[in-house]
Every structure is written in C-alpha cells, then in structure tokens.
Amino acid sequence: MRHCRAFPKHPESVVTDSPIDETHAPERRSWVASAHDPRTDFPLQNLPLGVFRPKGAAEFRIGVAIGDRILDLAAIATQLADEVDSAVTVLTAPSLGPLMALQPSAWRALRRALVQRLEAGSPHQSALEPFLFSMADAEMRLPVRPGGFIDFFASIQHATNAGRLFRPNAPLLPNYKHVPIAYNGRASTIRADGADIRRPNGQRRREGEETPSFGPSLRLDYEMELGIFLGGGTAVGETVTIDAAWQHIFGFCLLNDWSARDIQAWEYQPLGPFLGKSFATSVSPWIVTAEALKPFRVPAAARAADDPAPLPYLLDPADQAMGGLDITLSAWLRTAAMAAAGHPAERLGTASAAGLYWTPAQMVAHQTSNGCSLEAGDLYGTGTISGDGPDSLGSLLEITRGGSEPKTLANGDSRRFLEDGDELSLTGRCEKPGFASLGFGTCRGTVLPALPVGT
Ligand SMILES: O=C(O)/C=C/C(=O)CC(=O)CC(=O)O
Numbered sequence: 001m002r003h004c005r006a007f008p009k010h011p012e013s014v015v016t017d018s019p020i021d022e023t024h025a026p027e028r029r030s031w032v033a034s035a036h037d038p039r040t041d042f043p044l045q046n047l048p049l050g051v052f053r054p055k056g057a058a059e060f061r062i063g064v065a066i067g068d069r070i071l072d073l074a075a076i077a078t079q080l081a082d083e084v085d086s087a088v089t090v091l092t093a094p095s096l097g098p099l100m101a102l103q104p105s106a107w108r109a110l111r112r113a114l115v116q117r118l119e120a121g122s123p124h125q126s127a128l129e130p131f132l133f134s135m136a137d138a139e140m141r142l143p144v145r146p147g148g149f150i151d152f153f154a155s156i157q158h159a160t161n162a163g164r165l166f167r168p169n170a171p172l173l174p175n176y177k178h179v180p181i182a183y184n185g186r187a188s189t190i191r192a193d194g195a196d197i198r199r200p201n202g203q204r205r206r207e208g209e210e211t212p213s214f215g216p217s218l219r220l221d222y223e224m225e226l227g228i229f230l231g232g233g234t235a236v237g238e239t240v241t242i243d244a245a246w247q248h249i250f251g252f253c254l255l256n257d258w259s260a261r262d263i264q265a266w267e268y269q270p271l272g273p274f275l276g277k278s279f280a281t282s283v284s285p286w287i288v289t290a291e292a293l294k295p296f297r298v299p300a301a302a303r304a305a306d307d308p309a310p311l312p313y314l315l316d317p318a319d320q321a322m323g324g325l326d327i328t329l330s331a332w333l334r335t336a337a338m339a340a341a342g343h344p345a346e347r348l349g350t351a352s353a354a355g356l357y358w359t360p361a362q363m364v365a366h367q368t369s370n371g372c373s374l375e376a377g378d379l380y381g382t383g384t385i386s387g388d389g390p391d392s393l394g395s396l397l398e399i400t401r402g403g404s405e406p407k408t409l410a411n412g413d414s415r416r417f418l419e420d421g422d423e424l425s426l427t428g429r430c431e432k433p434g435f436a437s438l439g440f441g442t443c444r445g446t447v448l449p450a451l452p453v454g455t
C-alpha cells in the first residue's frame, strides 16, 4: 500500500476520520440564545471558522460563528492554550492558514474546546461574553489567501449538460468516468462574499460572426459549487493515498466560479478555461469544518452498472461507503429591479453535493497522484453542482440552454445570462433527522458594468 508521508499512520491521525462524536449531539445547547433559532445556519454543532473585523476595529482576527454572533478567538487564544496545540500562535494570526497547516488532531481539539465553552452552563460564559460580536456589524474577509485554486468538474449531470452545449457531438468526453477532470484556476482573484464582480472584457466571437472582437462579455454566468479548503501540506514528490485524503480536508464553503461563457467558448480548446473564468471567483466567508459535517457524510454516488470502476488509486471501500456529502446548495438571483421594488431574491436552482461523480477524497488522491504538492490553504472547487431535474441546475448556461430559452422571473423580468446590477447569491444547508441542521451563510456578488474598452 502507498504511504502518505506527510501524515504517517500513527494512532492519533488514524482517528481523524473518526465517527460522529459528542460534539455533534443535537441536544447540546448554547448559552448564545440565537444559536437555537431553527433558521440559523450556525448552531452549537456547526462552529464554522472565519476572519472578521468588528465594526470600527482596525485588525482582522479569527472568529467562530455561533447564532448571530462571532466569538473572537484571537482574544481567547491564551485560554485555549492547554487544550489546543499552538493555540496562541495560530489563533492570533489574521488568517486561518496557520491553523490549517496543523494536524487534524489540533482541529478536533479546537472544536471540542469551543463546544464546551459555548455550551449552556459553561463556567466560561462570563469570561467569553466580552469577546462576542454582532455578525450583522462585522466585516468578513477571505479566511485564507489560497496559494492554489483547482476547479474540478465532478457533477456528471453538469458535465453532460454543459458538454451538450459546448460540444453537441460529444457531450461527455470518454475520459470523464476514468479521471477526475480539473483545471488550475486563478487564486489571486478569489473574492470574499459581497465583493462586486466587474463584467470582464475579452475576446469572443459573437453569434453569426466569423471573426472575434474584443469587448464586454455578453454571456456572464455563475456556477454553483462547493469549495474545499485543504489542510496540512505535502512536499513535492509526495502522494496522498485515498484512505488518508480526509486528513487533508480542513473544511468547506460555497463557491461561485463566475464564468464568461462567450470568452470561454472561444478560448477553451485545446487548453481549457483561461480568461473566461480567471477574472473572479467568490467564496462564502465561513469555513464549515469537515468535522462538523460528519453527520452528513453519505455513500459516494452510485455509478451506473456499465460505468468503469475507478482505478485502484481512486478506489477505497471507506470512501465508497461514506465519502459523499449531503449538502444542499441553492442559487438565488435578485435583479436591480427586484431590489428596487423590495422583492426578495428568486431561486434559480437547488442540488445536493451527494450526487457528485467524484468524492473529495478522490480529488485529493488524484491531485497529488503525480507528486504535485498540496499546501495548507489551497482551495478546490467541486465544479458546478447540478442534479437531474430542471430545478436542480447550477448555472444559467444549463437553465437557459445556452441562452436559447430565457428564464422568466416572477416580476416579469427574464434572463438569458446575468445583467449589470444582478445580485447572485448561493446558500447551503445540511439537514438530517436526529441532527442539528447546519448552514453555510451566503456567497453573494453583484455584477458591475464592464470598464470601457481601452481603459
Ligand atoms: O464542458 C466544458 O467544456 C466546460 C464546462 C465548465 O464551464 C465547467 C467548469 O468550470 C468546471 C465546473 O464548474 O464543473
């Protein structure tokens, strides 16, 4: 069996993928009252991590979300020093990168310490209350600046739908069921929730035209994806075996891979997406940890009887049994006219990550299989998540069939692709009988007009 040198199999790391434990118990309640609101994304059982700045404060710091509050972890780092290795060093950093670089045992120790402190009846309540801030008044920023961003293509429904539009003669390419397809994306333009998205200019060939022209994208789209933040690091030459992959998965967020379909369609052959996607990627600000998501692990999506078995380096019985994640994502659109009229956002599509053809562990095993290193803070996108029905599509490309069938909205507006002033947001939620429901917060972005060509 291959060996993962970054995380040798000593007993402590083997329990990384430990089962659901007392931190997931649904009956545990917090002394923060809003954590019990059934609509909250952030009950005691979630405890996602982010980087925030209270209103008026100069410095960003690490916090944990609980109900509609944020607990400042930098301020309480010394209180956690006995329970969490290197707590003072990693929790006082202005980024989650140093925490992500630690072993999963440290991530679990932090979760246990926070559950105990935030639980109703905790003797720590009065010492913590001064460090609790209102989420509504806080500014969030990227939890870590990823060194690398890789976008997969793991939804076979999306791959088939998009393929039909880009390549009517060969929708699903023959490699799809053998290799987790991905491209290396652009890390420098990953944006935090709420950042405005400038419509890109680029080279595109308009309908009916033989030659390309340069100008604003006329086919701006969103892609509803899950983001996966990687932890631990590997050196160049190391591989992470599939059975050790979860030891490198720190947590998850929502991710919108903004896509200029006209630029993409013109440029992508033969080397893949380049400027059609590199102008912006938005992520939600809270990282929901892999540990918090354990109750929502499900079997890897079933393959059709005539699908090939994954090659041995992508095949692990435990991954097949519990390597999927039942996270339901939704995409919402609020046009400028809807906002002006006080209308709420309208849902465009809802799908679960449980249907993905490739699991997160298969992504890690594949990405490192050639010896490519992995760095703490690296980000994967799963690829656009679409399901089987017309209401489960993760992009306008699919919903409007390449712009040929406009989507009509409740206020009478219609869309083939995104227009200036449109706000696109993603939400995510996990629900399962017998467990507290968790959510991801939001991942929003509003489209700004393109800059005049030549500026
Ligand atoms: O089918 C294609 O050529 C391209 C499809 C995409 O735009 C997908 C991409 O970014 C990966 C994904 O989100 O699934």
Ligand SMILES: [Ca+2]
Pocket: 151, 223, 225, 257, 381, 383, 384
């Ligand atoms: Ca994508």
Ligand SMILES: [Mg+2]
Pocket: 256, 257, 258, 259, 277, 278, 279, 280, 281
């Ligand atoms: Mg992008």
